Amino acid sequence: MKKIITLFLLVTFSALGGNTFFDKKSTNWSIYIPESSGQVAQYAAEELRDTLKKISGADFKIVKTNQIPDSNAIVIGTLKNSKAVAANATKLKLAASKFDQLAIYSVGKNLYLAGNRPRAALYAVYRFLQSQLGVRWFWVDSDGEFTPKKSKWELPQLAINETGGFRERDMTPVGYQSYVAMGPWASRNMLNCYGKRLAIRDKTGAIKQHIGHGHQVALSRKLFAKHPEWFSLVNGKRIPEGYAGCWSNPEFTKYMVEKLTAIAKKSDAEIACYFPADTMIRCECAKCTKNPDASSRWFQYYAKLIRKIHKKMPDLRFSGIAYMEYRDIPTSPIEELDYVKYCQSDRCYIHKFNDPNCKLNKKSLKELQKWMKKTPVGIYGYHFDLLRPRMYIPFWNMLADEIKTYKKFGNIIYIKTEFTLSHPGSTKREDRGHMLMRLPGYIYAQMLWNPDADVDAILKDWCKYVYGPAKGELLAYHRAMAASWDSQKAHASYYDVPPNGIAKSFISDKLITLADKLFKKATAKIAKVTDEKKRKRYLKEIEFEKNVFNKWRKVRQLSKAEQVAICLSKNTSFKNVPTFPLVNKAKTKSSGTVAMSWTKDALHIQVNCLPGFKTRGGVGSTERDKTFGGKSDLVEIFINPNDGSEYLHFAVNPAGGIYDAKAWDVSWNPNWKRSVVKTATEWRVTIELPFKELGKIPKVGDQWSIVVNRYTSPFSGFPSPMFHNPSGGALIQFSNKNLPKHSLLWINNLNKRVPSFLSKLLVNGWSYLYCEGAKNVPIQLPKVNMIILTATRWNDIPKAVFTQRLLPMVKNGAVLLLEINGAPLAKYFNDESFKMGFQERNIVSPRKVHWITSGKFANTPNDMSKALNPPPPAIYIPKYPKKWKNLATQKLKDGSIHPFLLARPYGKGLVVVTKYNGGWPRTASKVVPLINNIMEYSCE
Numbered sequence: 020m021k022k023i024i025t026l027f028l029l030v031t032f033s034a035l036g037g038n039t040f041f042d043k044k045s046t047n048w049s050i051y052i053p054e055s056s057g058q059v060a061q062y063a064a065e066e067l068r069d070t071l072k073k074i075s076g077a078d079f080k081i082v083k084t085n086q087i088p089d090s091n092a093i094v095i096g097t098l099k100n101s102k103a104v105a106a107n108a109t110k111l112k113l114a115a116s117k118f119d120q121l122a123i124y125s126v127g128k129n130l131y132l133a134g135n136r137p138r139a140a141l142y143a144v145y146r147f148l149q150s151q152l153g154v155r156w157f158w159v160d161s162d163g164e165f166t167p168k169k170s171k172w173e174l175p176q177l178a179i180n181e182t183g184g185f186r187e188r189d190m191t192p193v194g195y196q197s198y199v200a201m202g203p204w205a206s207r208n209m210l211n212c213y214g215k216r217l218a219i220r221d222k223t224g225a226i227k228q229h230i231g232h233g234h235q236v237a238l239s240r241k242l243f244a245k246h247p248e249w250f251s252l253v254n255g256k257r258i259p260e261g262y263a264g265c266w267s268n269p270e271f272t273k274y275m276v277e278k279l280t281a282i283a284k285k286s287d288a289e290i291a292c293y294f295p296a297d298t299m300i301r302c303e304c305a306k307c308t309k310n311p312d313a314s315s316r317w318f319q320y321y322a323k324l325i326r327k328i329h330k331k332m333p334d335l336r337f338s339g340i341a342y343m344e345y346r347d348i349p350t351s352p353i354e355e356l357d358y359v360k361y362c363q364s365d366r367c368y369i370h371k372f373n374d375p376n377c378k379l380n381k382k383s384l385k386e387l388q389k390w391m392k393k394t395p396v397g398i399y400g401y402h403f404d405l406l407r408p409r410m411y412i413p414f415w416n417m418l419a420d421e422i423k424t425y426k427k428f429g430n431i432i433y434i435k436t437e438f439t440l441s442h443p444g445s446t447k448r449e450d451r452g453h454m455l456m457r458l459p460g461y462i463y464a465q466m467l468w469n470p471d472a473d474v475d476a477i478l479k480d481w482c483k484y485v486y487g488p489a490k491g492e493l494l495a496y497h498r499a500m501a502a503s504w505d506s507q508k509a510h511a512s513y514y515d516v517p518p519n520g521i522a523k524s525f526i527s528d529k530l531i532t533l534a535d536k537l538f539k540k541a542t543a544k545i546a547k548v549t550d551e552k553k554r555k556r557y558l559k560e561i562e563f564e565k566n567v568f569n570k571w572r573k574v575r576q577l578s579k580a581e582q583v584a585i586c587l588s589k590n591t592s593f594k595n596v597p598t599f600p601l602v603n604k605a606k607t608k609s610s611g612t613v614a615m616s617w618t619k620d621a622l623h624i625q626v627n628c629l630p631g632f633k634t635r636g637g638v639g640s641t642e643r644d645k646t647f648g649g650k651s652d653l654v655e656i657f658i659n660p661n662d663g664s665e666y667l668h669f670a671v672n673p674a675g676g677i678y679d680a681k682a683w684d685v686s687w688n689p690n691w692k693r694s695v696v697k698t699a700t701e702w703r704v705t706i707e708l709p710f711k712e713l714g715k716i717p718k719v720g721d722q723w724s725i726v727v728n729r730y731t732s733p734f735s736g737f738p739s740p741m742f743h744n745p746s747g748g749a750l751i752q753f754s755n756k757n758l759p760k761h762s763l764l765w766i767n768n769l770n771k772r773v774p775s776f777l778s779k780l781l782v783n784g785w786s787y788l789y790c791e792g793a794k795n796v797p798i799q800l801p802k803v804n805m806i807i808l809t810a811t812r813w814n815d816i817p818k819a820v821f822t823q824r825l826l827p828m829v830k831n832g833a834v835l836l837l838e839i840n841g842a843p844l845a846k847y848f849n850d851e852s853f854k855m856g857f858q859e860r861n862i863v864s865p866r867k868v869h870w871i872t873s874g875k876f877a878n879t880p881n882d883m884s885k886a887l888n889p890p891p892p893a894i895y896i897p898k899y900p901k902k903w904k905n906l907a908t909q910k911l912k913d914g915s916i917h918p919f920l921l922a923r924p925y926g927k928g929l930v931v932v933t934k935y936n937g938g939w940p941r942t943a944s945k946v947v948p949l950i951n952n953i954m955e956y957s958c959e
């Protein structure tokens with residue numbers, strides 16, 4: 020057998036030549052792993068064999084032996100498990116270290132892929148494939164793998180050493196946590212902790228963390244019956260809610276040591292991180308509270324537990340976490356811990372640490388530095404959780420700055436951030452958390468291994484692989500996105516923040532124009548790729564980036580400080596749909612109204628042009644595309660379908676002459692209908708734009724932007740006169756409702772935060788006009804069914820706005836929902852009977868709705884007992900209770916019952932009063948039901 024192998028090697032050797040690694044799907048190289056090596060070496064060999072096969076088509080054999088031939092051997096191993104590696108230790112420059120070290124070396128006529136521990140040898144395999152053969156694993160899904168095909172390759176002389184930038188590098192999967200592909204992706208990008216799937220963890224040699232959450236210093240409440248003395252003493256009594264335990268009770272400690280040891284054993288853990296139950300209730304017994312410093316109490320107790328666990332598992336390492344009452348630095352020393360994890364969700368994810376204008380980061384870093392003086396630390400980050408819904412965040416310059424800063428600090432042992440995974444089978448590509456953040460996620464992993472890496476070089480490399488010939492356009496796009504993110508004056512911190520607020524400072528009209536231009540150019544370049552498979556792959560990625568960008572575009576449309584959004588009814592009649600005024604720029608005058616609806620075939624628009632405005636006189640030309648030549652009045656429409664294509668431009672003059680163009684291209688002449696009806700003074704245009712002719716078929720839920728201008732002097736328009744910039748216009752959302760329910764004027768005088776549920780209103784059939792600040796309420800307003808006014812203080816609300824603009828609408832039938840604290844209602848309504856007391860103290864805790872009025876308000880269309888609980892931390896005491904109807908009440912501690920939501924008729928309309936904080940529920944699932952029910956109630 021041996022002879023045959025030798026003969027075979029000799030023959031192929033002479034055929035392929037000395038340094039030829041593979042040629043024409045053939046190789047004379049084999050992969051050698053040590054006899055006694057474990058599953059990580061085996062996995063490394065298989066990863067190498069399988070990837071080389073994809074690149075070359077050649078079969079590389081795996082040989083498990085300690086006898087290494089003199090040539091053509093790829094040797095995988097560590098100093099410990101491989102005699103060949105140990106023999107070459109000096110040359111390979113490997114040593115025992117807490118950091119992962121890899122070595123890629125030509126030794127004689129062999130290639131060494133070695134490491135100072137099994138996973139480091141696996142990383143040597145990956146680094147070899149990446150740096151020498153151009154392999155990339157950019158994202159978690161299988162199409163994130165790039166293995167360039169080669170028919171022949173010569174192995175160069177290699178001498179490469181690399182060391183991981185941090186000892187422990189973690190990206191913890193959240194969301195679809197059990198996604199199997201996460202482990203291999205993380206390992207291929209040299210992360211050494213990633214989630215808790217044992218099989219892949221052990222195969223890749225990742226750090227063995229304990230399985231399950233950390234809140235393990237806790238009892239099951241079921242134990243209370245048998246061992247009440249194990250539970251925390253609160254107000255002199257042991258209570259089942261005290262399941263964080265009595266730490267001075269030796270029996271509790273004994274039970275905990277057994278429990279924690281069992282968890283570590285079951286996880287085959289090398290490191291564990293335990294902390295108290297997720298409740299703030301702590302034992303108040305004299306022994307437990309002897310030390311007045313609550314943080315020290317925990318860290319000292321934890322050390323005591325660890326010493327006892329070490330008797331059973333002496334090698335188990337421990338980390339701690341700074342959290343709850345032990346987030347404060349303890350006065351006692353920190354013992355038995357490798358490091359303490361510091362949760363840095365309070366940093367700003369926009370600015371670099373040294374940005375003089377970012378106070379958030381200054382504060383966050385100061386806290387961290389205090390901890391670093393006390394103990395080595397780990398970082399628990401939430402970077403990728405910042406926005407909900409998840410969006411593409413181009414914040415790698417901030418990430419790189421953070422990682423470089425941490426590296427400089429020197430005593431940061433562990434870095435972790437959460438990374439959202441989505442199910443690839445059930446979630447669209449552009450909706451998957453890990454796909455939206457694929458680029459920053461990849462850069463983050465790369466930087467943890469090499470904090471000195473050049474971020475822009477990584478980005479360039481990415482663009483070359485992913486977008487092929489369109490690499491230049493996409494590089495410019497990603498760079499522009501990052502520059503725009505970095506230059507924001509706004510700050511962003513914590514997690515699950517709605518993206519609306521950030522969109523305002525992040526996505527500018529200029530950025531939208533640039534992105535559209537670059538995507539268009541990129542698509543044109545890809546169309547020229549002749550290889551069909553490649554063309555499709557590049558196109559798919561550019562489409563993906565476009566879709567991802569469109570998410571920002573949509574959020575941006577919804578988050579303007581002043582904006583109009585129309586729930587477009589599926590209906591051809593203009594009678595029952597909301598109409599909006601055409602106003603001058605100052606919004607002081609209205610020259611007409613516009614109404615819109617749609618059918619499955621067309622968009623319908625009607626514009627009524629009122630008399631009394633200076634226009635250009637004549638009726639204009641009837642020759643196509645010449646309407647601007649004349650000096651006539653004109654109705655002009657700009658539409659942006661928000662899909663990255665050019666905006667559409669239409670115009671009609673009183674003579675019935677038309678203009679149509681795609682951006683400035685007048686050769687575009689689709690077949691659309693219009694009719695002009697004239698009376699002696701006014702004229703009306705009715706337009707039908709067939710979707711087929713526009714080349715855009717909207718789906719329910721799609722959002723387009725629109726501007727409707729009229730050529731008065733000065734110009735008027737909806738939502739205001741704007742030219743060639745429909746992105747700045749009103750939003751129309753295609754709804755499958757036959758009639759939109761209602762329209763809303765929302766005046767937010769409370770803060771500058773756009774409510775995240777505005778988009779949910781559209782889905783529910785509401786059109787709305789959103790207005791930031793009562794001072795900015797325009798004089799000309801559309802007719803609305805409801806006005807919501809949110810305010811903390813009334814001083815900021817001009818009385819003229821209230822009495823001259825809002826109250827007339829209420830008298831005419833609108834509902835006015837005042838979301839306020841104590842307020843001089845009597846003053847504003849100029850009516851003593853509105854006098855209202857307000858109280859925030861002595862409410863029964865936890866707060867609960869005591870009573871809800873019967874009738875439609877309680878249950879039509881929604882169940883109010885759900886939407887109103889918990890009620891606000893406030894009640895109202897009207898001076899003239901008979902003038903008001905209570906809609907919902909809650910109890911005070913003295914047993915008395917008071918309203919927190921109350922209403923009274925006003926003219927043909929209704930006034931409703933409640934408090935903003937909590938009582939006015941902030942989530943879409945509560946707000947939308949509440950205002951829908953109030954509308955039903957007002958019609959009762």
Ligand SMILES: [Zn+2]
Pocket residue numbers: 251252264265266267268302303304305306307
């Ligand atoms: Zn106690």
Ligand SMILES: [Zn+2]
Pocket residue numbers: 367368369370376377378379380509510511
């Ligand atoms: Zn900041």
